[in-house]
Amino acid sequence: MSWVFLISGVVLLIGMLLILIRALLGPTVFDRVLAVNSFGTKTVVFLAILGFISGRADFLDIALLYALMNFIATIAILKFIEQRKLS
Amino acid sequence: MTWYDWVSTLCLCIGVFLCLTGAVGILRMPGFYARLHPAGKSDSLGQFLVLIALMFQAYATEDGLNEFSTDPRLTLIKLILIFLVVMITGPTATHAITKAAFMDGLKPWTKESTAEVDEHRSEFDKAHDSARLVVQQKSSHAGKGGTEC
Structure with a gap:
C-alpha cells in the first residue's frame, strides 16, 4: 500500500510545482494569492x-495547523x- | 488487500488526478476568473477524495495493519478535523479572493480584451497565444474547413 502513497505524493509535488510557476508568473496580485x-x-x-x-500520525497535526494558518494568511x-x- | 484498501486506492487515484488537473488548469487558463474554476472546484474535490482515502486507510489499519504507534481512532478524528477545516476554509478563501478582485475592478478575460491588457500579461501567456495562432493558421491553411472548436 505504501507505493500508492508514494506515487500520489510525487504527483501532488508535480501539481504543486505547476501552481508555483503560476504564482511566479501571475499577471495580477490576485493570481498570485490564488x-x-x-x-x-x-x-x-x-x-x-x-x-x-x-x-x-504526528504529521496530521502539522497538516491541520497548516490548513488553519494558510486560511488566515490568505484572508490577511x-x-x-x-x-x-x-487594523 | 482488503476491500477498504481497494476503495482507498481508488479514491486516492481519482483525488490525485483531480489535484493534478486543477494545477494544470491554474497554470493554463487564460484569465483570473477562469483560473478560479480549477482552483475552486477540482482542487476541493481532489482534496476531499484524498482525505476520504486516508480515512479508509486509517480504518484499515485497525485490524492487523496498524503502522501507527497511536490509536487509529485518533488518526481518524484528526483526519475528520482536517476534512472539516478544509471544507470550510477552501471555498471561503476562494470567495474572498474573487470578491477582492471584483472590488478592485479586475475585468474578466475576453478575446477582445487580449490586446488591451497585453502589457500586463506575462511572457508565458504571450508565447501561448502566438503558438495557438500559428496552429490555427496552419489548420486553416490545410484547407480542411469546419474543424474549428
Whole structure:
C-alpha cells in the first residue's frame, strides 16, 4: 500500500510545482494569492499523505495547523490589499 | 488487500488526478476568473477524495495493519478535523479572493480584451497565444474547413 502513497505524493509535488510557476508568473496580485492559497491546501494534503508514508500520525497535526494558518494568511493578505491596513 | 484498501486506492487515484488537473488548469487558463474554476472546484474535490482515502486507510489499519504507534481512532478524528477545516476554509478563501478582485475592478478575460491588457500579461501567456495562432493558421491553411472548436 505504501507505493500508492508514494506515487500520489510525487504527483501532488508535480501539481504543486505547476501552481508555483503560476504564482511566479501571475499577471495580477490576485493570481498570485490564488496560486499561493491553492499551493497551501495542496501542502496540507501532501503532509497528510507524508504521515501515512512515514507511518507517523504526528504529521496530521502539522497538516491541520497548516490548513488553519494558510486560511488566515490568505484572508490577511486580501484584507491588506483591499483596505491597505490590517487594523 | 482488503476491500477498504481497494476503495482507498481508488479514491486516492481519482483525488490525485483531480489535484493534478486543477494545477494544470491554474497554470493554463487564460484569465483570473477562469483560473478560479480549477482552483475552486477540482482542487476541493481532489482534496476531499484524498482525505476520504486516508480515512479508509486509517480504518484499515485497525485490524492487523496498524503502522501507527497511536490509536487509529485518533488518526481518524484528526483526519475528520482536517476534512472539516478544509471544507470550510477552501471555498471561503476562494470567495474572498474573487470578491477582492471584483472590488478592485479586475475585468474578466475576453478575446477582445487580449490586446488591451497585453502589457500586463506575462511572457508565458504571450508565447501561448502566438503558438495557438500559428496552429490555427496552419489548420486553416490545410484547407480542411469546419474543424474549428
